[in-house]
Amino acid sequence: MKRHYTSIISNIFGKFASKEFPRFIQNIINRLYVKLMGLDMSEFDNPTNYKSLNALFTRELKKPRVIDRDRRVIISPVDALVTDFGKIVNGKAYQIKGMEYSICKLFGEYHHKSIKYLEGGCFVNLYLSPKDYHRYHSPDRVKIKSITHIVGKLYPVNFPLLRNKKELFIENERVIIECRDEKRNRFIMVLVGALNVGKMVITFEKNIETNISTAISKHYKYRDLWLDKGELFGWFEMGSTILLFSQKDTIKYNLKINQKVKFAEPIGEKI
Secondary structure, rough: OOOOOOHHHHHHHHHHHOOOOOOOHHHHHHHHHHHHHHHOOOOOOHHOOOHHHHHHHHHOOOOOOOOOOOOOEOOOOOOEEEEEEEOOOEEEEEOOOOOOHHHHHHHOOHHHHHHHHHHHOOOEEOOOOOOOOOEEEOOOOOEEEEEEEEEEEEOOOOHHHHHHHOOHHHHOEEEEEEEEOOOOOOOEEEEEEOOOOOOEOOOOOOOOOOOOOOOOEEEEEEEEEEEEEEEEEEEOOOOOOOEEOOOOOEEOOOOOOOOEEEEOEEEEEEE
16 A cells, blocks of 8 residues: 555654654753643653653653542543534534534444434544643543544644645544443544654554554454543554544533643533
8 A cells, every 4th residue: 555645754753753862862852842842741750751752742640630530520531622522413523613524434334333323412522732641541431342443644633734624534544442331322532643643552452553554444342341431541642633422412511612621621521
């Protein structure tokens, strides 16, 4: 398969970011990145303690954030910007106001049965900038039913592209995670790749490798795999986007467009 130029660029950047330079040079790289991107490192280790730029990207919290254990509360899975959210109508969601797309196309061939359950439900778009904490966690206690990796391009998912490129999320590489909550309601999370995202790591499925030379999509099913609320299940190696889709009359989100949210903050309640 001939690789798209966005994948080639991202692969090259990924190799640079993963390289461990001599300590003196690496310290300069890390400090420059923190300064240029305006990273808030108050919850993390000293920038000079990360052996590569990728280690800095995928940094873990030094102190765990407090998770609200109320079963009605849905928390943000990431530190991100809410670029859009709303109701799913006629099988359509929005990458940003005025730019609709088909969730059937987004999900691919393995998740068609869920489309009817999501009609009238909600979608939420969470954009992680390069300066954000890049790890993602479960927003609720959920049972993982299946996961699908769909090969695609790696266009940027910033505002200029969201406003001007139709079906951006559908063209980009993505990972679809289909879940059920404790009441068996459907809940789907989609991890969207983007330029310079060398990898999207899934901790519970090592067979999924993103941004590699392949045209083959992969699909895996699970019988009894649960994620607790707040549990880590992977990370972006650079910023990108997570899309949340919930079944009708199951979640009421308390969000505003362009609102900044942080992992572990309440963003909605079960109905």
